[in-house]
Amino acid sequence: MKINILFFGQLVDITGTDKILVENMNDTDSLVNALHETYPVLTQSKYLISVDKKIIEINTLLADNCTVALLPPFSGG
Amino acid sequence: MKINILFFGQLVDITGTDKILVENMNDTDSLVNALHETYPVLTQSKYLISVDKKIIEINTLLADNCTVALLPPFSGG
Amino acid sequence: MSEKKPKNIFVAGAISPAFIGESIQHHSTKTNIGAHSIFLGQIRADVQNGQTVAAIEYTTYEAMALESMHEIREAIFSKYELTCMHVYHSLGTVAAGEISLFVFTSSIHRKAAIDACEETVERIKLELPVWGKEIFEHEGYQWKENK
């Protein structure tokens, strides 16, 4: 089971990469915990989470090959 | 004593001219009465009156060489 | 913003899209501007009693219109925090599909430009002594009425 993780904006400054692949992660809560362990500064960052391009607000089950993105506050326009 | 009268828009269709000169007219009410006699169709027309570029709403005294305009509903833009 | 002689806003015939592009270009040196709002009035080929409007012929009471526009401009500048404002209105014949009104406001943050542009357009339609004669394709005309 593979999950694609995307980072955007200022989060890339923290992670040093815009994309990672993780395995065996059942839901978004576990994923966030794992990411916070790997990148402790993320705990101080404001971001939304999307799963397959839809913003989620509660813990969400992850399917094989899905894409999770961490989205800092938007600043387009 | 001379008063310049200007006509605009559809009123020119009625008067056949965009400008006339009248003499010895003390106030706008007398002027309007005189114009309605000369151009009876004007009585059925909707218009505002300006004296020296200011729209007036009550009978107004006219000074020598002032300009009175008859302004049908605006339709710019 | 006070100036003795009211700025002229009238142009002969249609306002060209290229002119609008150039007006926008002129603002690239004003690097305190964050937002532009533009309104364009375009002539519609309306069908009325089986007749199609081919063009509108605009006339104005120019001296009065420029004074009215000057008052509108002063009021808008004192109400909104604008960087600049430009207004152009056609006189003479403007064909269907062409542009007869161009209102252009700029500000630091978007709200001022957007609100000022809309209010200026409404006031122009209401307060400027300008008349539009709708010329039909085949023959005849009727006087335009603003709604």
Add this chain to the structure above:
Amino acid sequence: MSEKKPKNIFVAGAISPAFIGESIQHHSTKTNIGAHSIFLGQIRADVQNGQTVAAIEYTTYEAMALESMHEIREAIFSKYELTCMHVYHSLGTVAAGEISLFVFTSSIHRKAAIDACEETVERIKLELPVWGKEIFEHEGYQWKENK
């Protein structure tokens, strides 16, 4: 207005005033249009802690942004009686004084175009996953925040 594949709105670098002029020109054949409303976002040379913004570098989550824009477009078209709507947003570097957002709505009567344009701009700022990195003149950068 329904289409399977969301329209692309992103362009590389600044949106040129000439392109805006051409977009306006393209509407001259649509003679049912009476009003256009245009919003332009321009990069400000803001001074922050003594540093001047020279440019903004935009990135996006493109697949998600195009889906969001598609939803916004559908919602705006069902709410307002529009003839058409065009949206362009820059990606990559846009210098101070240049244009990074172009929203263009058209309608028969002015109210629809004006209201739709404003609402579209607000929704774009709020809902589109786009990020602006403010590049300072001398060195360094900071991440833009929308207000």
